[in-house]
Amino acid sequence: MADPIVEVRNLRKTYGSKVAVDDVSFAVQPGEIFGILGPNGAGKTTTVETLAGLRTADGGTVRVRGIDTQRDPVAVRDILGVQLQEAALHDKITVGEALNLFAGFYADPADPAELMAMLDLTAHADRRFAKLSGGQKQRLSIALSLIGNPEIAVLDELTTGLDPQARRNTWELVERVRDTGVTILLVTHFMEEAERLCDRLVIIDAGNVVAEGTPQGLIDALEGGRTVVVRFAPQDVERGRRELAVLVDRDAEVEGVAPVDGSDTEIAVTGTRRVLFSLVPALATADLVPDDVRTVTKSLEDVFLAHTGRAYATGADDATTDTVLATEGVRP
Numbered sequence: 227m228a229d230p231i232v233e234v235r236n237l238r239k240t241y242g243s244k245v246a247v248d249d250v251s252f253a254v255q256p257g258e259i260f261g262i263l264g265p266n267g268a269g270k271t272t273t274v275e276t277l278a279g280l281r282t283a284d285g286g287t288v289r290v291r292g293i294d295t296q297r298d299p300v301a302v303r304d305i306l307g308v309q310l311q312e313a314a315l316h317d318k319i320t321v322g323e324a325l326n327l328f329a330g331f332y333a334d335p336a337d338p339a340e341l342m343a344m345l346d347l348t349a350h351a352d353r354r355f356a357k358l359s360g361g362q363k364q365r366l367s368i369a370l371s372l373i374g375n376p377e378i379a380v381l382d383e384l385t386t387g388l389d390p391q392a393r394r395n396t397w398e399l400v401e402r403v404r405d406t407g408v409t410i411l412l413v414t415h416f417m418e419e420a421e422r423l424c425d426r427l428v429i430i431d432a433g434n435v436v437a438e439g440t441p442q443g444l445i446d447a448l449e450g451g452r453t454v455v456v457r458f459a460p461q462d463v464e465r466g467r468r469e470l471a472v473l474v475d476r477d478a479e480v481e482g483v484a485p486v487d488g489s490d491t492e493i494a495v496t497g498t499r500r501v502l503f504s505l506v507p508a509l510a511t512a513d514l515v516p517d518d519v520r521t522v523t524k525s526l527e528d529v530f531l532a533h534t535g536r537a538y539a540t541g542a543d544d545a546t547t548d549t550v551l552a553t554e555g556v557r558p
């Protein structure tokens with residue numbers, strides 16, 4: 227593996243008596259989309275703000291391209307483009323003006339016109355910030371994080387407040403940016419976003435790393451079995467449940483049989499990874515033809531549960547709230 231472009235070791239950050247980041251370590255390889263995933267308040271933003279040299283750490287080290295960001299925060303400003311959650315642009319500034327203004331802060335900025343083209347903003351170049359949709363504001367915030375031609379872009383809660391379609395469009399743009407060679411550090415509380423977009427990630431909870439790996443690798447490493455959901459025709463449900471329930475005592479592969487919450491026709495069968503081998507012959511013997519059989523796939527939510535003992539809760543999805551644009555820290 228190449229030398230990491232970002233290396234965080236035993237990072238600790240407190241606000242008075244509040245421990246925001248307890249002990250966080252990870253390493254990011256050049257060219258990857260690396261995720262920092264965790265529930266609200268887990269310490270994600272504090273981690274990236276400290277990493278970018280915008281906050282003073284209480285312990286640990288952060289190196290970006292070998293530079294200690296705590297000792298030399300100014301030196302990393304040209305390497306790291308930061309899009310953070312807070313602060314907003316002036317309502318009246320247009321997309322084009324904002325990009326040109328920020329370009330002026332850098333010795334070797336990216337071309338605003340090229341960035342607008344890449345982020346589908348060209349048609350909105352003359353539109354004022356206040357008139358942009360949530361998705362357009364987010365695309366502008368990505369453009370601003372890239373205006374200094376950084377090697378690494380830090381994108382924090384990029385799709386919060388966007389509707390599902392705008393969120394998917396933004397994911398495609400993030401991949402497009404990565405394809406230009408920029409390493410991406412993606413802060414998110416959306417499991418689906420992390421699963422879909424990240425090459426590797428850390429899951430952070432209460433200021434600590436609880437898991438690190440590729441999304442699929444973390445899911446594959448989960449212990450335990452499978453859940454198969456069988457859907458019967460209404461007239462077969464009761465008989466189906468009875469026939470399957472006997473398997474719990476009779477068959478070592480089957481551990482539980484229960485109706486699926488909120489469904490009148492589905493029965494969930496839990497068991498070992500071989501549970502399907504027991505289920506299908508039992509249905510055949512009873513001559514019960516199901517309408518549907520599906521395996522419930524595991525996700526990063528199961529990974530979180532396995533590592534913390536708690537279900538993943540992020541609070542309300544604020545898909546309707548206004549997106550905030552932050553550019554703090556991109557100014558030299």
Ligand SMILES: Nc1ncnc2c1ncn2[C@@H]1O[C@H](COP(=O)(O)OP(=O)(O)OP(=O)(O)O)[C@@H](O)[C@H]1O
Binds near residue numbers: 241268269
């Ligand atoms: N300036 C501050 N002063 C005091 N406490 C803070 C400050 N900033 C953050 N915190 C607290 O530190 C903890 C970690 O916050 P942080 O914003 O880093 O978490 P996060 O994972 O990014 O969550 P969110 O997505 O909600 O911002 C939280 O309990 C938060 O309330």
